[in-house]
Amino acid sequence: MKEIKVLGTGCTKCTKTAEVIEKVARELATEVIVEKETNPEVIMGYGVMSTPAVVINDAVVHSGRIPTQEEVKQWLV
Amino acid sequence: MFEVFTHFADWLVYETFGLAADTKHGDALHFFVEDTTKIFALLLVMIYLVAWLRASLNVERVRDYLASKHRGVGYLLGSMFGAITPFCSCSSIPVFLGFTSAGIPVGITMAFLLTSPLINEVAVLLLLSLLGWKFTLMYVLVGICVGVIGGIFLDLIKAEQWLQPFAAKAYQRAASHQPVMGDVEAPRVSMLERHQFAREETQEILGRVWKWVFIGVGLGAGLHGFVPEGWVETNLGNGQWWSVPAAVVMGIPLYSNATGVIPVMESLLLKGLPVGTTLAFCMSTVAASFPEFILLKQVMQWRLLATLFAMLLLSFTAVGWIFNMAFPH
Numbered sequence: 258m259k260e261i262k263v264l265g266t267g268c269t270k271c272t273k274t275a276e277v278i279e280k281v282a283r284e285l286a287t288e289v290i291v292e293k294e295t296n297p298e299v300i301m302g303y304g305v306m307s308t309p310a311v312v313i314n315d316a317v318v319h320s321g322r323i324p325t326q327e328e329v330k331q332w333l334v
Numbered sequence: 335m336f337e338v339f340t341h342f343a344d345w346l347v348y349e350t351f352g353l354a355a356d357t358k359h360g361d362a363l364h365f366f367v368e369d370t371t372k373i374f375a376l377l378l379v380m381i382y383l384v385a386w387l388r389a390s391l392n393v394e395r396v397r398d399y400l401a402s403k404h405r406g407v408g409y410l411l412g413s414m415f416g417a418i419t420p421f422c423s424c425s426s427i428p429v430f431l432g433f434t435s436a437g438i439p440v441g442i443t444m445a446f447l448l449t450s451p452l453i454n455e456v457a458v459l460l461l462l463s464l465l466g467w468k469f470t471l472m473y474v475l476v477g478i479c480v481g482v483i484g485g486i487f488l489d490l491i492k493a494e495q496w497l498q499p500f501a502a503k504a505y506q507r508a509a510s511h512q513p514v515m516g517d518v519e520a521p522r523v524s525m526l527e528r529h530q531f532a533r534e535e536t537q538e539i540l541g542r543v544w545k546w547v548f549i550g551v552g553l554g555a556g557l558h559g560f561v562p563e564g565w566v567e568t569n570l571g572n573g574q575w576w577s578v579p580a581a582v583v584m585g586i587p588l589y590s591n592a593t594g595v596i597p598v599m600e601s602l603l604l605k606g607l608p609v610g611t612t613l614a615f616c617m618s619t620v621a622a623s624f625p626e627f628i629l630l631k632q633v634m635q636w637r638l639l640a641t642l643f644a645m646l647l648l649s650f651t652a653v654g655w656i657f658n659m660a661f662p663h
Binding site: 264265266267268270271297298300301304305306307308321322 | 392393394397424425427428429431432433435500504534629632633
């Protein structure tokens with residue numbers, strides 16, 4: 258089970274990012290927990306400045322834009 | 335080179351629709367057609383080109399660069415990078431915290447964040463095509479000055495003491511220790527990646543601003559066709575000192591970005607609104623918006639937020655008065 262966090266202060270891009278991840282996870286039948294993290298202090302803790310960013314098992318894997326489905330697939334496999 | 339858009343509007347409005355050039359409707363529609371076609375054509379080409387050039391510039395690199403600079407040049411550099419670095423306005427808070435936790439003074443960070451909405455490629459492009467290079471140069475210089483002076487002022491009043499506690503702590507930690515920063519190497523960006531970045535940026539920005547172009551040009555066209563000739567000049571352009579603060583206050587609730595407000599500026603200037611008043615109105619509309627200020631509450635205490643807001647309103651008013659004195663009718 259992968260714990261995935263989407264970091265972002267709540268703009269539409271962050272919502273879309275979470276949607277893309279959930280969609281790809283459903284297609285791959287992988288179980289994931291996707292959480293949205295909007296607390297600026299926590300985001301700062303990950304050293305992220307460009308949102309939306311994606312954290313998987315506490316490591317930042319992506320930042321700055323909505324990921325493509327291809328990118329999400331690579332993280333989940 | 336922009337005449338082609340005038341000819342197109344002539345052909346569409348006067349010849350095809352058969353409206354006369356001296357009627358209100360004909361005049362307004364001509365303004366609308368000419369400006370929207372010109373703006374969209376330019377946006378498409380220029381956003382792509384600018385994005386292509388700056389594909390390797392990002393906030394992380396700017397932070398590392400600014401953190402290594404002397405404070406004296408930091409304000410100017412912060413303000414200039416604010417103008418050219420691409421970042422989404424919803425990233426303002428993470429950017430603020432990223433800079434602060436790298437030990438960059440609050441004033442330099444704010445110089446970056448204040449200039450960013452004022453000057454961007456879309457604004458510069460529209461100003462160039464609608465109002466000419468002199469006005470554009472003036473606008474850019476004023477925008478950078480507002481960022482620099484605002485930044486210096488915030489550091490003079492020691493703004494860092496009025497940050498939210500966690501942000502203040504992060505700043506102090508960075509000041510007393512060597513700040514921890516990831517090694518960000520200049521990314522090698524291939525031609526293909528540049529193209530992809532530029533294409534995404536063009537789609538993203540156009541997707542965000544297209545409605546503002548219609549709203550802005552629509553308003554501009556309405557003003558152009560329906561406000562009587564001479565009304566603006568007599569009532570607002572005859573040295574009335576209060577027209578500048580009034581323009582600034584009017585700009586606050588009008589939440590718009592540069593794309594929406596520049597066609598309105600064009601129309602107001604054509605109607606005889608003084609340059610300073612027009613500049614003040616534009617800057618206030620673009621940079622002093624409540625939604626974005628409320629976001630800053632997450633990292634600043636009310637006192638600092640209010641100071642910042644008052645500072646912006648005063649500096650826009652000052653800009654307006656100075657330009658009205660320097661360029662009287």
